[in-house]
Amino acid sequence: MSERIRVLIIADSALRSEAIAAILSSDPSIWVIGTARNGEEGREKANILKPDVITIELKTPVMRGLKAIEKIMEESPISIIVISDMDVNVTVKALSIGAMDFVLLTREIEEISRDLIEKVKIAARVKPVRRIKVNSTVAAGPVPKKSVSKVVAIGVSTGGPQALQMILAKLPSDFNAGILIVQHMANGFIGGLAEWLRSGSFLDVRVAAEGDILKSATVFLAPDNYNTRITDNGIISLSKDTGGAKGHVPSVDIMMKSVADSFGHDAVGVIMTGMGRDGGEGIRAIKRTGGITIAQDEKTSVVFGMNKAAIETGHVDKVVPLEEIAYRIIEVV
Incomplete structure (x- = not known):
């Protein structure tokens, strides 16, 4: 400048x-x-x-x-x-x-x-984005969950909390997939984010723990300092970074690659606002195994970085504004 x-x-x-x-x-x-x-x-x-x-x-x-x-x-x-x-x-x-x-x-x-x-x-x-008001939802009651057959993997960084709020607020209580999220943020804040997101969503939002089982209408956020993977039977596995990994921990790429390996064409990858390039390789992996990939557009991004890098791989199916992402997810799940 x-x-x-x-x-x-x-x-x-x-x-x-x-x-x-x-x-x-x-x-x-x-x-x-x-x-x-x-x-x-x-x-x-x-x-x-x-x-x-x-x-x-x-x-x-x-x-x-x-x-x-x-x-x-x-x-x-x-x-x-x-x-x-x-x-x-x-x-x-x-x-x-x-x-x-x-x-x-x-x-x-x-x-x-x-x-x-x-x-x-x-x-x-950064070009600041005008704040979009989101009406909070309150779940009418518990909805029976079933074993997950589809997984939505979301990667986001700067600008993520409000963007995630908008998406999760629009997903129905009978949403027929589990959701894994990696949100880059300072240590100690992911639990507060999960609690806040849960208050405005029909879905069950929590921080992932070792051995958790992903079910429909359930959202897991990757915890601080652990890379999050999922097995083909929907069990979450956490691993501490040993110092050899490059970039962020938790990593969007590592999470999305595990989703691609375990769920193939039943995976949906969503890459959103944020700095850096984390998630580009994960989006590529999901697309190569037959999954659907979605990226947030530049206009509605706080930082057009992670999603820009993913789009440049040529493996993104749809580039849409933030307010449309939830509807695109519902269409393909």
């Missing part, structure tokens, strides 16, 4: 604003154009200053951080980085309503600084 990245800081104390500004200003490519003491002031300054990126604390007074994120993403979307020492569920909620990423304050200052600068630079390259 030839021009400096313009950042607005929203924090509840002058001391915290100064600390964040000092970190960001240490990089010559970043320019802090303003600060705000609460969500309402931040919202007003965002409309006037038009920053490239906003950093926001979730506990800001007057208009709380979550409400400010929601309003900004509805009115004039801007890439938002959450700065938080709050609980998992609150941070997951912030991601679900439009925040692009988050930085935790529970680490050493050098690591916080490095992470914040890197994520601001990434956010500045």
Whole structure:
């Protein structure tokens, strides 16, 4: 980027604003154009200053951080980085309503600084997507599950929580397949994500454990630090990375390849918004064994990276906007 990245800081104390500004200003490519003491002031300054990126604390007074994120993403979307020492569920909620990423304050200052600068630079390259409201569903009651005959394998990273919410909210309680998901995110947050997704879906959403059996209308999210595979009889197997694997753990490629090996033409691979190339080889494997492959389009992606790499393999059957993915899955299951 030839021009400096313009950042607005929203924090509840002058001391915290100064600390964040000092970190960001240490990089010559970043320019802090303003600060705000609460969500309402931040919202007003965002409309006037038009920053490239906003950093926001979730506990800001007057208009709380979550409400400010929601309003900004509805009115004039801007890439938002959450700065938080709050609980998992609150941070997951912030991601679900439009925040692009988050930085935790529970680490050493050098690591916080490095992470914040890197994520601001990434956010500045991303075209923010206007927040899409999703109506939550409440299951009418338990639905009998049967052994799985089809598997939907989903890989997603940046922008994933809200995208997953939209898909799972549209799938019916008698959905005739099991679902495996690899969502790249910081350690410690996958359980909160599963709980939040379950609250807005007819499906049973949980974090996978060794020996779990995938059944219809059941969703398993890969746990932190474990690669997730599935056998041909629907049993989940977890393995810790031994240091030889490249890229993310859990890996979308490893999960999807196991689905392709075990379910062949009964597999559906879905690759969505996110940075990097993880999932491209997995999509290729599913297609080569006769499965169906779907990719989220560029326009509705927070980051057109993983899905772009998969599309470039030439093994994606359908490229569709986020709001259509659930319907395409239902069609082929």
